[in-house]
Amino acid sequence: MxxxxxxxxxxxxxxxxxxxxxxxxxxxxxxxxxxxxxxxxxxxxDTINLRELPKNVVLKARTIIRSLERRTNYREFHGKRLRHNRFVISIPVTRNYRLLCRDYGSWIIPEEVVSHEEYNVCKPGGS
Ligand SMILES: [Zn+2]
The missing domain is CATH 1.20.5 (Single alpha-helices involved in coiled-coils or other helix-helix interfaces)
Structure with missing residues (x-):
């Protein structure tokens, strides 16, 4: 051969x-x-839509969401209430993304992950 x-x-x-x-x-x-x-x-x-987000954002958001489900306080993730809507809590996921959650009194429910740009747009009189 x-x-x-x-x-x-x-x-x-x-x-x-x-x-x-x-x-x-x-x-x-x-x-x-x-x-x-x-x-x-x-x-x-996932309980909220995380498609279309960068992989590291998805993984970080899942970690936060899972902790919130275990009733970890949002303040541990440096979450803050929005100035113009005290029922919405914004938690930084990465430098460019925020997880928005709604406060239902005794628990908070994650609603969506938005980019920093989108987040500023929905702020009235936003900067
Ligand atoms: Zn070949």
């Missing part, structure tokens, strides 16, 4: 029946697709 490299239809050269470079690339693509699928599936567990 000759050990000379074969020219595959894809243009790569190598040994064997199939091009290993292309087979590896295809396997990587499959794996990436699967990871993306697994990641997307995690959103069905």
């Amino acid at each position: 000759s050990r000379r490299k074969k020219l595959f239809p894809c243009g790569h050269r190598g040994y064997g029946q199939v091009c290993h470079r292309c087979a590896q690339k295809e396997a990587d693509k499959q794996e990436k697709r699967q990871l993306k699928h697994q990641w997307e599936a995690t959103f069905t567990e």
Whole structure:
């Protein structure tokens, strides 16, 4: 048997029946697709919509939401009541995102995560 490299239809050269470079690339693509699928599936567990947010924001927001469910005080996350609406509590998730929660008296319910820009827009006379 000759050990000379074969020219595959894809243009790569190598040994064997199939091009290993292309087979590896295809396997990587499959794996990436699967990871993306697994990641997307995690959103069905969330009580609020966290899709479209950067991954680190999603993970941080989930940590805060879970703590609030365990009745951790929002002040521990540096949450503050909005000046113009005392029933809304804004908790910083990252430098650019805020988790808005509504105060129902004995508990608070997370409502949405907004970017710093959106958050400023909904502030009356916002800066
Ligand atoms: Zn190839």
